Amino acid sequence: MAKLFVDTDKYGYQSDFPIVEAYNAAVKDLVRERFAQSGQDWKDFVFGTEYETITKADMEAIEARLLAYGYRFEPSAMSSPRERPEAYKDSGLYAEDFSFEHPEAPTAPADADGRELRGCGDNVVTHRENLVGTARYVRTTDKVLECLTQGVADDTIAIVDDSGGTLTAPVLEKFHGVLCAGGTTRSHLAILTREYNIPCFMNVRLAGIKDGDRIEVEVSARGKTAEDYEQGRDASARVWRLSRTDAG
Amino acid sequence: MSDIKLTYAQLLETNNLIQQNADETYWLCATRTVQESKIFPVSAYILFSYLNCFYRYPSLLKKIEEAMPAEEIGDRARQSGIKIVAWTIPCFYLLGREMLINWGVIKPTDAVHDVMYVMDFWKRFQLSWHRNNGNITNRQADHRGQIYAEQKLQVFHADAFECREGDELHTAAQAFMATIAQYGFLVSCESRLTIHNHGPYKIADNREMLVREFRELAEYDYPWLDGVGRDIPYNNLTVTMIIEDCHINLLDDWGSFESEPELRAEHIKAVGLYSADNLSEGHVPVGMGSREELTETFNDLTERIKVATTRLWEEMAGWTRDQQLDAGALVYFGVGKEFAHIAGVYDEEDWMRIDERAERFRPLLNDEYGNLFLGELVGYISCPSQRMHEYTMMMHTGQPRRALSYFPYSMLNDGDYTESVGGMRPGVTNLPAKNDRYRTSQGVLTQEEYNRRSREFVPRSCQEPFRFLCADWVKYHYDTPLADELFGFEQANSRLLKGKGAGLSRADVEALRNKD
Helix, strand or coil, X not given: CCCCHHHCCCCCCCCCCHHHHHHHHHHHHHHHHHXXXXXXXXXXXXXXXXXXXXXXXXXXXXXXXHHHCCCCECCCCCXXXXXXXXXXXXXXXXXXXXXXXXCCCCCECCCCCCCEEEEEEEECCCCCCCEEEEEEECCCHHHHHHHHHHCCCCCEEEEEXXXXXXXXXXXXXXXXXXXXXXXXCCCHHHHHHHHHCCCEEEEEEXXXXXXXXXXXXXXXXXXXXXXXXXXXXCCEEEEEEEECCCCC | CCCCCCCHHHHHHHXXXXXXXXXXHHHHHHHCCCCCCCCCCHHHHHXXXXXXXXXXXXXXXXXXXXXXXXXXXHHHXXXXXXXXXXXXXXXXXXXXXXXXXXXXXXXXXXXXXXXXXXXXXXXXXXXXXXXXCCCCCCHHXXXXXXXXXXXXXXXXXXXXXXXXXXXXXXXXXXXXXXXXXXXXXXXXXXXXXXXXXXXXXXXXXXXXXXXXXXXXXXXXXXXXXXXXXXXXXXXXXXXXXXXXXXXXXXXXXXXXXXXXXXXXXXXXXXEEEEEXXXXXXXXXEXXXXXXXXXXXXXXXXXXXXXXXXXXXXXXXXXXXXXXXXXXXXXXXXXXXXXXXXXXCCCCHHHHCCEEHHHHCCHHHCCHHHHHHHHHHHHHHCCCHHHECCCCCCCCCCCCCECCCCCCCCCHHHHCCCCCCCCCCCCEECCCCCCCCCEEECCEEECHHHHHHHXXXXXXXXXXXXXXXXXXXXXXXXXXXXXXXXXXXXXXXXXXXXXXXXXXXXXXXXXXXXXXX
């Protein structure tokens, strides 16, 4: 087996993540093998023979070996598990009666006004009054399509787990408010809700809020700033459940 | 084209340019948060784009420079704006190199001439783009992007219409900016490459101007805007936004900004709207004849963009993962294609394809590996190639790491290096074929016709003797007919400044606004 330039590294260790290490090590093994087989100097191999002898089929074989061990990838795009359910874990996006159950979500019994504390999040922009509306989970393109074709009720507070600006693109401006389980107040979704002047919490931690519940969101709280993030300051604002609706 | 030789001095400079980008890579990626999308495999396509950049940029930038030098492209960009290229061109390219080093596919001593050339091209473009402030990046200016010349800024200042929260113009402008930002993220497959801000520019003691450029909105290079973008009458739109009692305290090399206090609708006190491309004489007013016309224009464009957003979303939601991967990678890789348009050498085969040398790695790019490898490369800076000796303290984190590998100087002793990845190779795409329609300020053109006009057209301010009449020349010659002529190019379409010449101060401009 040939030795690669990067095989001697005084300061380099393994990658932090096992799958990264596994993949990168597999590609290096492949290069060692093909370089040795070529019998060439590195100068003739790299950008020359290497293009012909390290192929897409080799990369497919690397993946196949990992999958053969029973490994399944964590999905992020919906298309990935949809097209290759044998290679990806279930995304869980289509689970019935879904609700976020974040262990770190703060909870408390109903206060004097009947509000049960059910979570918190990072407020994007301070508004004059808290927001009250109906919680609706919007986690898939199918759900967005449903919003497009059937409309969005006026008081809908969308609960999403995608901090990007593409999933909800055609319906975002119709929402009364947004609770996002990811990202920060600098994420694309946060930028867009700020532009649309839609109240929004990012990085929410929720427990026990189901589709159709009436909720109150403390958007009158201070917005979480870049400085808060950089200095690790907790500036969480609260989410309360007002009543439970079985309508779903 | 610069004639680069491998010398000690050259390597010192190249390594410095690499390090400047390395420091900013970490800061930008750590402070701007992660990108994610349920539609797009974002991290995977970003990695894919890095590889495409590594294999194709050297050839494509050389092809561009055979028609026009990088510093002249910078002059043109300063006239009509350009997409974010400051960080993207070198870092996408260098991160592709870093991936391949960590795979053992290349050594840090490979493709030396390519890397020196790409960095040198970037340096010359950036110095020209930043000519009016003397820096190479926004970072070097403590995160400020003052790009445009006084003559353009005076027109933006003079012609902006006052507005107040709740009035018709303010409401229309706000709705437009939200809608176009939303559309921009979709067009660019979740990235912010459609949206580019620069400034701030000082308007008064308590007022600043932010220039917000939205680029590539209509039928142009992206196959996915064929049809979808047909009813959008401008490919690029620029909103000038004057804000009060709000200071833009950071504008980075990704074109995003932060302010103190946080920018809110109530801070926006005046707006304007323009369009510009490489075939226009700078920024041409759009709907700027009156406040009412501008309000109607914003509302009309908002409606058109909403329709396009829904159509595009429906199309993208039905794409295969390979199509998503291609589109996202080509958006990132394609940040350099505006250079090719300016030089008149754009070829769809060059810029809208995944090179076969990058394509072979596609099977590696599943969602999980994509997220984690990208995270190591630009967030944790934890790849083996990025780790340094224990005495090292990296900027921002103090960790013994660096984001991008240098060239070892030992190459000068042993000659153990290679020069280049070689010329162009065929590319592939899973996207639909592109229609031969390109929306420009001179109408919808074919690729061939667009290139022909780009090669022939030179904005007057870039012609002799005006090209080198900079702010320092104006400072000492503002009272000459030549200075009036120079300012006249920008003032030609101005509502308030037409024919006013070069002698106005900012207060004079404000006085003219108050009379309007």
